[in-house]
Amino acid sequence: MTKSIFSDRYQHFRKLLxxxxxxxGLSQTQLAEKINKRQTFISKYEIGERRIDVVELIEIAEALNIDPCEIIVELKKVKA
Structure with missing residues (x-):
C-alpha cells in the first residue's frame, strides 16, 4: 500500500483544498490567520509536505465556508 500522502487520492485532496x-478569495496568509496558524502550515499541506487530520480539515473547511463532507464525497470518486 502506498503512503496516503503519495496516493492519487491525496493529491486530489490537496488540489481540492x-x-x-x-x-x-483567500491567500495562504489570510487562511492561516483565520485558523490561527502560520502561513507555512497552509503551504506545507498544499504542497504535500504535511498531512492534515480530520480536525484540521474541519477547521479549514469552516474558514473557507465549505462543507468538509463535500471534500470527502469528491475523494470517494477517485480510485484508491
Whole structure:
C-alpha cells in the first residue's frame, strides 16, 4: 500500500483544498490567520509536505465556508 500522502487520492485532496481557498478569495496568509496558524502550515499541506487530520480539515473547511463532507464525497470518486 502506498503512503496516503503519495496516493492519487491525496493529491486530489490537496488540489481540492487549494481550489477551495482560491475560490474563497483567500491567500495562504489570510487562511492561516483565520485558523490561527502560520502561513507555512497552509503551504506545507498544499504542497504535500504535511498531512492534515480530520480536525484540521474541519477547521479549514469552516474558514473557507465549505462543507468538509463535500471534500470527502469528491475523494470517494477517485480510485484508491
Amino acid at each position: 487549494v481550489n477551495a481557498r482560491n475560490k474563497a
